[in-house]
Amino acid sequence: MSDMTENTLQRRGLMLVLSSPSGAGKTTISRLLLEREADLTLSVSATTRKMRPGEIDGKDYFFVSPEKFAEMVKGDELLEHATVFDNRYGTPRAPVEQALSNSRDVLFDIDWQGTQQVSAKAPNDIVRVFILPPSLEELERRLYARAQDSEEVVRGRMAKAADEMSHWAEYDYIIVNNDVEQSVADVQSILRAERLKRDRKPGLDGFVRGLRGA
C-alpha cells in the first residue's frame, strides 16, 4: 500500500544561482524573490569591498578585511571565492550546507567564476540563471541610476560587462531583465519546474513502486 507522506517525497534543496554583468538587476530580482518564496534562503557572501550606503553587514554581505578573507580561504570556510572588480568575494560554506540538508533552496548572487566552482562541486544541485540587460545603454543607465558607485567604478564595471556576458552559455536559463516583475515571475517558474524534477526526489522510486503495488 503506498502512503504519500511528506517524508516519502522529501527532497534535498537546490542551489539557484543568478549571475549577470554588474547593474543588470540580480540584487533587485533576488530581493523580490526572497519576499515571495518562503522556502528560499539567501546565501550571504563575504566580501572585502567597502559597504555601500544602505547596505547592512550580515544581511547584504559580511564585510570583512582582506586579512580575515584570507583566513577564511585558508580554513576552507568558503564554498567558492573569486576576485571581482579588484575585491574578493566568497560564499560561506556552512550556512549553505545546513540550508540544503534542511530541504531549503539557496539563492546565490555570484559571478561566473563562482558559478563554475559550485558547478564543479555540486553539478546535480545547481540551477544556473544568467540575467542580461536589454541593452548596453540601459545597463549603463542603471549603474548610474543606482547612484552608489563613483563614475570611475561605473566605467570599470561597464568595461568588464562584455567579458562577464561572454559566459552566458555556461548557464541553464537566460532572462533578459526588461521588466522586473516579469523577470521575477520567470525565475519563479524556473524554480517551480526545477523543484519538480524527478532526480531531486529520491523517495519517488519507492512511492511509485508502492502505487504500482510492486
Ligand SMILES: Nc1ncnc2c1ncn2[C@@H]1O[C@H](COP(=O)(O)OP(=O)(O)OP(=O)(O)O)[C@@H](O)[C@H]1O
Ligand atoms: N528591469 C529593470 N528596469 C529598470 N531598472 C532596473 C531593472 N532591474 C533593476 N533595475 C535598477 O538597476 C539598478 C541596478 O540593479 P541591481 O543593483 O539589482 O543590479 P545587480 O545586477 O545586482 O548589480 P551588481 O552586480 O553590481 O550587484 C538598480 O538601481 C535597480 O533598481
Ligand SMILES: Nc1nc2c(ncn2[C@@H]2O[C@H](COP(=O)(O)O)[C@@H](O)[C@H]2O)c(=O)[nH]1
Ligand atoms: N564569485 C562570487 N561572486 C560574488 C559573490 N558575491 C557577489 N559576487 C559578485 O560580485 C559582483 C559585484 O557585486 P557588488 O555587490 O560589489 O556589486 C557581482 O557580479 C556579484 O554577483 C560571491 O560570494 N562569490
